[in-house]
Amino acid sequence: MLRRFTSRGVFIEPAWLVILAGVCAALHAGKLPPALPILQREIGISLLQSGFLLSLVQLAGMLFGIFIGLAADGLGQRRSMLTGLGVLALSSLFGAGAQHAPTLLFWRAVEGMGFLLVVLPAPNLIRLLVRPEHMSVMLGVWGTYMPLGTGLALLLGPVLIALAGWQSLWWGLSLLTFLMMIWIGWALPQDAKMLAHARSDSTGWQLRLKQTLSASGPWLVASCFAVYSAQWLAVIGFLPTIYQQAGFTGQATALLTALVALVNMLGNLLSGRLLGRGYRPGHLLYLGFIAMGLGAALAFWSGPWGAVPRFLSILLFSMIGGMVPATLFSLAVRLAPNERAVSTTVGWVQQWSALGQFVGPPLVAWVAANVGGWQGTWWVTSGFSLAGLVLAGQLGRRIR
Numbered sequence: 001m002l003r004r005f006t007s008r009g010v011f012i013e014p015a016w017l018v019i020l021a022g023v024c025a026a027l028h029a030g031k032l033p034p035a036l037p038i039l040q041r042e043i044g045i046s047l048l049q050s051g052f053l054l055s056l057v058q059l060a061g062m063l064f065g066i067f068i069g070l071a072a073d074g075l076g077q078r079r080s081m082l083t084g085l086g087v088l089a090l091s092s093l094f095g096a097g098a099q100h101a102p103t104l105l106f107w108r109a110v111e112g113m114g115f116l117l118v119v120l121p122a123p124n125l126i127r128l129l130v131r132p133e134h135m136s137v138m139l140g141v142w143g144t145y146m147p148l149g150t151g152l153a154l155l156l157g158p159v160l161i162a163l164a165g166w167q168s169l170w171w172g173l174s175l176l177t178f179l180m181m182i183w184i185g186w187a188l189p190q191d192a193k194m195l196a197h198a199r200s201d202s203t204g205w206q207l208r209l210k211q212t213l214s215a216s217g218p219w220l221v222a223s224c225f226a227v228y229s230a231q232w233l234a235v236i237g238f239l240p241t242i243y244q245q246a247g248f249t250g251q252a253t254a255l256l257t258a259l260v261a262l263v264n265m266l267g268n269l270l271s272g273r274l275l276g277r278g279y280r281p282g283h284l285l286y287l288g289f290i291a292m293g294l295g296a297a298l299a300f301w302s303g304p305w306g307a308v309p310r311f312l313s314i315l316l317f318s319m320i321g322g323m324v325p326a327t328l329f330s331l332a333v334r335l336a337p338n339e340r341a342v343s344t345t346v347g348w349v350q351q352w353s354a355l356g357q358f359v360g361p362p363l364v365a366w367v368a369a370n371v372g373g374w375q376g377t378w379w380v381t382s383g384f385s386l387a388g389l390v391l392a393g394q395l396g397r398r399i400r
Contacts, residue, residue: 013129014125014129014188015125015126015129015130015138017183017184017187017188018081018122018125018126018129018142018188019126019141019144019145020180021081021085021118021122021180021184022118022119022142022145022146022149023145023148023149023152024085024088024149024176024177024180025088025114025115025118025119025145025149025177026119026146026148026149026150026153027149027150027153027173027176027177028088028092028111028114028115028149028153029115029146029149029150030149030150030151030153030154030157030261031153031157031169031170031173032053032108032237033153033154033157033236033237033238033239033257034153034154034157034158034161034253034254034257035157035161035169036050036053038161038165038166039053039104039166042166043098043099043100043101043104044101045101045104047368047369048365048366049101049105050361050365051237051361051362051363051364051365051366052105052361052362053105059109059112059354059358060109060112060113060115060116060354061112061115061116061120061350061351061353061354062351062354062355062358063351064113064116064351065120065347065348065349065350065351065352065354066209066212066213066344066347066348066351067347068080068116068117068120068347069120069343069344069345069346069347069348069350070205070208070344077121077124077125077128078184078185078188080117080118080120080121081117081118081121081122081184082181082184082185083114083117084113084114084115084116084117084118084119085114085118085177085178085180085181085184086114086181087110087111087113087114088111088114088115088118088173088174088177089114089174089175089177089178089181090174091107091108091110091111091114092107092170092173092174092177093170093171093174094107095107095108095111095170096167096170096171096174097167112354116350116354119145119350120343120346120347120350121343122142123139123329123332123333123342123346124333124342124343124346126138126139126142127139127333127342133276135330135333136275136276136330137272138272139326139329139330139333140268140269140271140272140275140326140329140330141268141272142326142329143268143271143272143322143325143329144264144265144268144322144326146264146325147261147262147263147264147265147268147322148262148265150236150261151258151259151261151262151264151265152258153173154254154257154258154261155254155255155258157169157254158253158254159254160172205344208337208340208341208344209344211337211338211341211344212336212337212341212344212345212348214337215335215337216398217331217335217336217345217398218332218335218336218337218345218348218349219348220391220394220395220398221328221331221332221335221345221349221395222348222349222351222352222353223352223391224285224324224328224388224391224392224395225325225328225349225352225353225356226352226353226355226356227356227384227385227387227388227391228288228289228292228321228324228325228353228384228388229325229353229356229360230356230357230359230360230363230384231292231356231360231380231384231385232264232292232318232321232360233356233357233360233361234360234361234363234377234380235296235299235314235317235318235364235381236257236260236261237361238361238364238365238368239253239256239257239260239314256311259315260314260315260317260318261318263315263318263322264318264319265322266319266322267288267321267322267324267326268322268323268325268326269326270322270323271284271288271322271324271326271327272326272330274323275327275330280396280399281327281330281331281396281399282392282393282395282399283396284324284327285323285324285327285328285388285389285392285395285396286389286392286393287320287323288320288321288322288324288327288388289321289324289385289386289388289392290385291316291317291319291320291321292320292321292324292384292385292388293381293382293384293385293386293389294313294316295313295314295315295316295317295318295320295321296313296314296317296378296381296382296385297378297381297382298313299311299313299314299317299378300376300377300378300381324388328349331399332345332346332349333345333346334399335398356384360380363380364377364381367380
């Protein structure tokens, strides 16, 4: 089933096109942090509203993830991606015209629906498009879509904002997403085997839903993803604001935040390699959550160390923590009740991941606002890491 599609003389494996579409969607999730300071000045967005803006992109996933997972095969994997890219392009275009916080909040929620339609079919598509022996590695690569897209947005976003205002970033990503939609529609035709798979799964959705929700594996993977995503987005999302309050310039803030997001890719790739060599998923989860808990605690706790050790702690948080999502994507495919319920299981995992991203940033913002600074937020991220360790232990026993 592995094929190569030709696009103007460039040979691209279909699984890589799926990953590129995910990166394009992640750019929309990452475009907000560098714009938050200027949005707070121009539109009057409060710190708590900033937290909701960071998390609203996940509202659709939090509410409808499993149901879109159920419908993904019936709708068609390719069609789901095309629809999601179209929704992202339009919502970013209209969001650029927002003059008030409620309007921007609304279009941010619509972006969440488009984001979900793009990324939800991806793990199942990759599973169908690569050989079984390559699946763990490619799912590890897929796990980099979020840090790569976020890192690029954090790195390039401030440049566009400085040159032409925050609206230029929204307009530019709208155009890029529209072009990505055309590329996917042209270069990724429907595969006969995937169509047959979609038709076979379009019936019996009630049974697939019951099988997924009655199995312990999907619940454990989903809960574990929730506590990971809650702390990762809470820390990465507010880094530009934290750095600016500490006196860093806009360019330095962009570079430091982008580096933190991009090193997360290394953990994802390493996890895929280690899983392919037979390392236990539970051990990789332990390592990732311990690093995230220690890294966030050292970075935000008001200890005697200076800026450099704090930044190195954040790098540890992001890089080693990157082993968690790639491992969980692999487990979501592995612990699905059966092959027909993979998309439904991924949808359930995405729903809980979105819940974590929805809850994490506002909770951290609320704690920071009440204690008068970021120094008290470390116990929130450490609590999430502790919950992740408990769930990782249960997952390890479930796999054995």
